Amino acid sequence: MRMIKKRFVLPLFLLVIAALFFNSGWMAWVYPIGYKEEIREQSDSYGIDPFLIASIIRVETNFRPSKESRVGALGIMQLMPDTADWAIEQGKLPAATTERIKHEPDTNIRIGTWYLRNLSDQFGDNTLEVVAAYNAGPGNVKKWLEDGTWDGTLENVKNIPIGETRHYIQRVVYYYNQYTKVYETF
Template sequence: MRMVKKRFVLPLFLLMLIALFFSSGWMAWVYPIGYKEEIRKQSDSYNIDPFLIASIIRVETNFKSSKESRVGAMGVMQLMPDTADWAIEQGKLPEATHDRIKHEPATNIEIGTWYLRNLSNQFGDNSLEVIAAYNAGPGNVKKWLKEGTWDGTLENVRDIPIGETRHYIQRVVYYYNQYTKVYETF
């Protein structure tokens, strides 16, 4: 009797695993996106690809709010305090305290997405240059491009002199590609 149960249960279990594997939604468990409404709202407001915003958040904090890095970057998009203050002033964004930027994902995503729009304007919507500038600062990226250190392509990302930025770009691009495969729309 036990042998019959095992012969029945194992194939049933394998069938369920195969069905799960081929169902369309299983990859969303592996690549979840948090704060979808906030991302969608700011994506529409600032005309930034929502998958880019989600990919940056995934790499920065894996959608965990209230994070602060060892260098002081705050919230889900890991905004540096000076960058956040500058963005609030330049973008005429609603005043936000550093505490709100750190603990309120909606506030952090609004400021971070405005900053991505600003970077996109500076770098002609070249998403790789924008990602690099988000990590290393626009001054560094402009210097690399002007001096020919890096040509702004993924193929030559190894030419970027800061290892953290090279790795950052590769990770953001990886998650961007996964999100666009897993989710038909945002």
């Protein structure tokens, strides 16, 4: 009798745990999104998919502010100081010092999202080209597209001559897909 109970209790326990696991939103713990309000606000302002912004931040810094890369990129969206200064001037954005860009996520997200909007305008809203340009610069991506090195598709991302950019696109796409599965809305 005791053995029969164990046979039924363990599977029942595992079934209950599995039901809780799949219905409790646990995946949001695995794929958290920080700074949702700031992302949502800038997404609305510039017409950029909030999941794309979150995916780029996840790949760049995993939502940890105050980062500076070895090449000098700053803050949560890893903006190069020259790019940030250019975006502030072109976008008529509120002036920001490099310290603010590095340490204030809302400032960094505003400038980074404006820059994504600018790249989207340049690349006809082709998200993969925008992501590639965010990483490698718009000049490189335009050159690859014009000379036929890359056709702007995920299937041919292997043709991008910069390994870091190939990997970057794949990671952003991965997190974008995860976020859109885990979160019904932003």
